Amino acid sequence: SHSEVFDAAQGLPLVERLVHSHWKVRQHSYEELEKKYKEALDGNAPIFKSTGNLLNTILQGNSSKPFVRDKGLAAILGYFDRCDAAQRLIPVLIDGVIECLGGKAGAQQSAKDIILMMMEISSVEQVMPALIKGTEHKVPKVVSGCVETMCLALRSFGISVFPTTTVLKVFGKWFDHKDTSVRNQVQALVIEMYKWIGAPMKKQIEVLRSAQVAILIAAFEALPEEKPKAERRLRSQLDQEESATASQAPELDEYSLSE
Secondary structure, X not given: OHHHHHXXXXXXXXXXXXXXXXXXXXXXXXXXXXXXXXXXXXXXXXXXXXXXXXXXXXXXXXXXXXXXXXXXXXXXXXXXXXXXXXXXXHHHHHHHHHHHHHOOHHHHHHHHHHHHHHHXXXXXXXXXXXXXXXXXXXXXXXXXXXXXXXXXXXXXXXXXXXOHXXXXXXXXXXXXXXXXXXXXXXXXXXXXXXXXXXXXXXXXXXXXXXXXXXXXXXXXXXXXXOOOOOOOOOHHHHHHHHHHHHHHOOOOOHHHHHX
16 A cells, blocks of 8 residues: 555665655655755765765656656755755756746746756856757747746846847747747847846847837837846855955954953
């Protein structure tokens, strides 16, 4: 029975339960894994080394049980957030995470969160090629999810770290996608880019059809004046800021301490 299989599995090590044939065992082990990542003392804790190579299996499995996959995705997000060596798994996992943009709402949200976290610990530029490749996916939901994630990346991290030129080379053809939601997301991305870049963006949209240009210009003109600010920092930016602050810290001398 279900409960017998589940009970019998509780004595197994976590790494075996993570790849167990029974979904309920896997679900509980993913929850435990996410908790262990959160509670790890630091980014080099043994839990990261012992489980990192199982994350792709967690990501690829469970397609028939979306709620189990969601628990797995939550653990994967925790890994990228906390593990010091997580960058090396970006190329291994990125395509599978992008596939999840075509899933149910929970998986889509987790996938966006994971992709933004991948960017935070590496760079927006490093992850962008996979999103651009994703815009050629046969499932429209994946395509619109990729474009939406680009827009989120720009809004989150700001124009100074966004590979604008790379996107400008390819965005034109997305406007001709047969799926409305894709076209809407591209429009949102171009409007977001205009907020940061301003007038020079008008030149960039001249490649589009005149009807599309008219819609975009109207949207540009309706935007408020003030320039947006990045909502998040890349880890590399935080590190720079920390070392700059540290070097500015006043030296304490013996006299000030003895007073």
